Amino acid sequence: MNPSADAPVDRLGRRFADLRISVTDRCNFRCPYCMPREIFGPGYEFLPRDAILSFEEIVRLAAIFGRMGLRKLRLTGGEPTVRAELSTLVRMLRETLPEIDIALTTNGSRLASLAEPLKAAGLDRVTVSLDSIDPEICREMNGVDFPHERVLEGIEAAAAAGLGPIKINAVVKRGVNDEGIVDMARHFRGTGHIVRFIEYMDVGATNGWKLDEVVPAREIIERLEQVEGLEAVQAAYTGEVARRWRWSDGSGEIGVITSVTQPFCGDCTRARLSAEGSLYTCLFASVGHDLRGPLREGADDEELYQRIAGVWTVREDRYSELRAAMTDDLPRLGRVEMSHIGG
Numbered sequence: 394m395n396p397s398a399d400a401p402v403d404r405l406g407r408r409f410a411d412l413r414i415s416v417t418d419r420c421n422f423r424c425p426y427c428m429p430r431e432i433f434g435p436g437y438e439f440l441p442r443d444a445i446l447s448f449e450e451i452v453r454l455a456a457i458f459g460r461m462g463l464r465k466l467r468l469t470g471g472e473p474t475v476r477a478e479l480s481t482l483v484r485m486l487r488e489t490l491p492e493i494d495i496a497l498t499t500n501g502s503r504l505a506s507l508a509e510p511l512k513a514a515g516l517d518r519v520t521v522s523l524d525s526i527d528p529e530i531c532r533e534m535n536g537v538d539f540p541h542e543r544v545l546e547g548i549e550a551a552a553a554a555g556l557g558p559i560k561i562n563a564v565v566k567r568g569v570n571d572e573g574i575v576d577m578a579r580h581f582r583g584t585g586h587i588v589r590f591i592e593y594m595d596v597g598a599t600n601g602w603k604l605d606e607v608v609p610a611r612e613i614i615e616r617l618e619q620v621e622g623l624e625a626v627q628a629a630y631t632g633e634v635a636r637r638w639r640w641s642d643g644s645g646e647i648g649v650i651t652s653v654t655q656p657f658c659g660d661c662t663r664a665r666l667s668a669e670g671s672l673y674t675c676l677f678a679s680v681g682h683d684l685r686g687p688l689r690e691g692a693d694d695e696e697l698y699q700r701i702a703g704v705w706t707v708r709e710d711r712y713s714e715l716r717a718a719m720t721d722d723l724p725r726l727g728r729v730e731m732s733h734i735g736g
């Protein structure tokens with residue numbers, strides 16, 4: 394969508410373009426790097442239903458972001474497919490924002506049955522998280538013993554429904570799944586699906602992140618070159634998060650998300666809306682800006698636009714760049730969890 398003439402620019406000269414909407418803080422997985430079981434156990438209190446934005450509220454806010462130059466909208470979570478009637482939300486967003494690219498990030502567990510209805514509702518693309526093609530490592534990394542064949546079925550259903558090219562996100566954790574990088578790349582080479590290896594990040598305050606568990610992008614690429622030569626591909630647009638590579642024999646593409654070792658804050662065009670309607674301007678933020686309050690107290694669209702634009706105008710987040718410049722870990726207490734605002 395073209396931004397209105399007064400679309401805001403943040404303090405580091407960045408324009409807004411991408412909105413990630415978390416539609417729930419709940420998830421049916423317990424990936425240790427995101428929602429460790431010890432913290433997100435049976436006694437964990439998720440948001441009550443009335444705290445979560447309704448579909449109508451989400452669509453109204455999305456339309457206001459449209460005025461700010463929204464280009465891509467991604468539904469995420471928690472696990473977005475555990476929210477009932479997700480296709481209805483997609484349909485409502487599509488009707489309101491006909492020209493926007495609408496994508497979904499999912500753990501793939503429910504995609505085999507949902508891919509077709511989501512496509513029919515107007516979804517453009519999916520990104521599926523799958524950390525390994527080794528069944529045992531997958532079960533360990535999803536924390537609930539979920540069989541990885543069901544995720545693979547979901548990926549195929551999404552491709553058959555026309556939701557491709559499918560991106561497959563794999564978080565790489567040293568000593569857990571890094572030995573499987575090459576197998577993973579081989580498995581999907583030539584399928585048209587794009588595997589993207591993600592450097593394990595220090596998001597939130599609960600995953601016990603340590604720098605020595607991160608496998609740097611450079612090392613990931615070196616290992617992949619054992620399979621076949623790789624050539625760098627130019628970014629398709631400003632703000633693209635993955636560094637792209639192409640197999641030199643033409644059998645497809647892979648990506649590496651280098652948030653730890655080669656931060657990309659300078660191009661960051663992303664904002665995140667949590668399930669209870671708080672706006673976060675950085676994945677590593679501690680504080681969100683409440684939009685649900687004014688929305689439910691009757692603010693009109695212009696007031697909501699001014700509030701959102703005002704937050705963007707004073708934005709100066711560049712957490713990953715600051716982390717890269719520091720030798721000590723940055724303080725983590727109070728940081729919002731990734732399951733709260735989505736990846």
Ligand code: SAM
Pocket residue numbers: 420426427469470471472473498499500501520521522562563564591592593594595596600731732735736
């Ligand atoms: N549940 C959905 C899923 O897993 O695809 C959507 C939400 S999840 C928070 C979004 C993405 O964040 C996933 O691809 C996940 O692998 C990634 N992620 C979660 N914790 C991470 C971490 N500590 N470091 C890097 N990526 C992480």
Ligand code: SF4
Pocket residue numbers: 420421422423424427428470471472500522732
């Ligand atoms: Fe759930 Fe996704 Fe987090 Fe895994 S990464 S626990 S699937 S929200």
Ligand code: SF4
Pocket residue numbers: 657658659661663674675676677710711712713714
């Ligand atoms: Fe954007 Fe924050 Fe990530 Fe930097 S650290 S790229 S500002 S979300």
